[in-house]
Amino acid sequence: MTIFGWLQIGLVLIAVLALAKPLGLYMARVFAGERTFLSPLLVPVEAGFYRLAGVRRESEQGWLAYVFAVLLFSLAGFLALFAILRLQGFLPFNPQGFGGMAPDLAFNTAASFVTNTNWQSYGGETTLSHFSQMAGLTVQNFLSAATGIAVAMALTRAFMRSGASTLGNFWVDMTRATLYVLLPLAIVVALAFIALGLPQSLDANFVATTLEGAKQVVATGPVASQEAIKQLGTNGGGFFNVNAAHPFENPSAFSNYLNIVAMLSVSLALVYAFGQMVGSRRQGWALIAVTGVMLTVGVAAIYWAETSGNPLLHAVGVDAALGNMEGKEVRFGQAMTALYAAVTTGLSDGGVNAMHSSLTPLGGLVPTFLMQLGEVLPGGVGSGLYGLIVFAILAVFVAGLMVGRTPELLGKKIEAREMKLVILAILILPLVILGFTAVSVMAEFGIGSIMSPGPHGLSEILYAYTSAAANNGSAFGGLTANTPWYNTTLGIAMMLGRFAYIVPVLAIAGSLAGKPRVPASSGTFPTDRPLFVGLLIGIILIMGGLQFFPALALGPIAEHFAMLAGQSF
C-alpha cells in the first residue's frame, strides 16, 4: 500500500461525498413532485407518458397496490427482454447475425437484468446483437434501477406520513426516477465516456493488421451509452465479456475514476435524500457514515491483500513489488482495483475491473462478504437505502431490548409486525445463498462446473449464489455458469433476492405509514449520533458474520492458509 494509492482512493470518495448533497436535494425535490430546472423540458414528456399509459398522477396506492405494480412492471420487463433475447436473430441492429439465445440462458439473462443483478452467463461481444444490448439490456438498466428507487421512496414516505394509508404512486415514482434522475445523468456521463475513449458506434467491429502482420478483429459497438447507465443504475452488466476490465469499457485512470464516482453517487445521494425528506439531514449523514466507515475498511483489506501478493508465485521467481497482477490491468494498479472491487460489491453494481476469481484468497473474501452483508454499503440504487433502513429498524429494536423500551425509528414505533417482516426480509439472503450452495456442492451438476479445485472451488459456487441473491452480478468467472442447473437456479436466486425482499419492505412501509409520528422524548434512542452509527455497523457485521462465517472459513480462509503453507491444488 502506498500514500499515492490512498490519495487516489481518497479523491474518489471526496468527489462522491461532495455530490451527495446537491444530488440528494435534487432527488428529494423530484420525489416530492416539485419543479426542478429540467421541468420545462420534461413535464410535457412526463404528462404524455401518463396520458398514454392511463396513469392519474394524483391517485396514490396503498402498499399492496404498490407491490402489485412493482411485480407487474417487472413481469412486463421480463417478458419483453426474454422475447428480444430469444428472437434476436430476426431483429434489426444485428451486424454479426447472432441467433437467439437458448431458453435457459435467456431466462437467466432476463431475470438478471430485471432484478438489477446483471449476472452474465454469456460473453456480450460473442452473443448479443446491438439491438439486444440497447433495446433489451440498456432499457432494463434504467427501469430496474428506477424500480429500486421507487420502492425506496415509498418506504421513505412511510416515515414522513402519519396515519396514512398510501405510499405514493409507483408509476409516477418510476417514471420520474427515469426521466428526471437517471436519463439526464446518463446523457452527461455517456458523453464524458465517449470523450475518454469509449466507443459509441453501430459497427460490429473493425479489422486491423497488427505490426507483426496478424489480423486482429476488434469488437466495438454502442458501448458508452450502456456503460453510463450500467454504473449510474448500479447494474454492472458489461458490454464485453470482461466488463470494465476491457480497455473499451474502461480505457484509463480517468474513466475508472468516473466509473466509480458514477456508480456510487446516486446510491449515496439517495441516502442523503432520505434524511432530507424525513426532516433529519443528520439521519442521512449518520447512515452515510455507516457506509463510509465499512466501505473504507473493505477497500483497505483488499488493497492490503493484493499488494501482499501471492507467495506461491513469489516462490517461483516473481518480483513481489507490483503485488498480485493475475487478472488485473496495468493501468489501474492495485489501489484503484481494490477500490473498484469493494465499491462494486458494497453497492450492488457487479461490474468488475479485474477478475475477482484471481484475487488472493482474502482479497476475494472481502467482495464476497460485502455482498453477504446485504449490499447496504450503500447498496444498489434504492435497494441499498431500503436495505439500510431494514437494518436500522433491527438496530433500534436491539437497542430497545437492552433498555426495555418500545423501539422507535424517526418517530415511528417499531412493533411485532414490523420485526417479523424485518426478519423475513433478512432471512432471504442466507436461505437462498447457503441453500443453493449446499445443493450444488453435493452433486455432479454443481461441482462439475468448478474451474479451480480445492477450497477455491467452494468459493466459486458460494460467490455465484451470493452475487445472484444479493443482486450484485459480479462473478468468480472460473465457474462455468452457463449450464441448465446454474442458469435456472441462479435465475431463481436473483428473483427471490429481489422480490422476496421488496414485498416485506413494502409491507413494513404500509404498516409504518399508518402509525402516528410520535415526538421524540427523553427516552428516545437518538438514531443520528455516533453511538447509533456504531450499533448499526455492529448489527450489520454480526448478521452477516454469523450467517456466513462457516462457509467463508471453508472457502477463502482455508485457501489463504493453504497458500501461506505453500500448497496448490
Added chain:
Amino acid sequence: MLNQIRPAIVLTLLFTLLTGLAYPLAMTGIGQAAFPTQANGSRIERDGAVIGSALIGQSFTKPGYFWSRPSATAPEAYDAAASSGSNLGPTDARLIERVQNAVGGGKDVPADAVTTSGSGLDPHISPENAQAQVMRVANARGLDPREVTQLLARMTEWPALGIFGEPRVNVLELNLALDQVAPPAE
C-alpha cells in the same frame, strides 16, 4: 388491480423507445460528430492502413519488439473479439505452473510480465517489465541499448497530474516509435 396492466405494458414500450433506442442512437449521433476518433475505437493508422487501436493490446513475439503481457484469450492471444481473463484461482496448480514456465528460472521478474491481465487485451506493461526487455530489443535491431532506454523513457506514461493512474508503457505505441527510429531487420 386489473387497471395496472395498461401502465405496465404501455410504460415498458414507451421507455424501450426512449431509453433503448432514442438514448443510445442520440449518443451515437453526438459521439460520432463530436468525438469521431474515440467513438470509433481510437484506431491507429500507418500508411493508410489500420494497424490497431491505441487502447487495445496486441500480441508481439518477434525479438525486435517489446512484448505485451501474456493473454488468456483463446484460442489466440489478444483476440479483441472475445475478451477473457484466465480466471484461475490463486492456489490453482495450473496458474503456478504457467507462471513458472514464463519466468523460466529468472529472478525478480516483474509480475505483469508473467501474469495474464483481466481483459486479455491489456495495452500496457509496467516500466520495469519494459526495461527488462531493452537488451533483447536493442540486440535484435542492432541499436545501442542506451538509445532504446531513452526511447522507453520518452514513451513511459506517468500518472496524470501526478495522482491519476499508474506508471505504464503502451506497447503498441512504443513499438511504433521503435519502428520509426530503426526499421526492423526482416
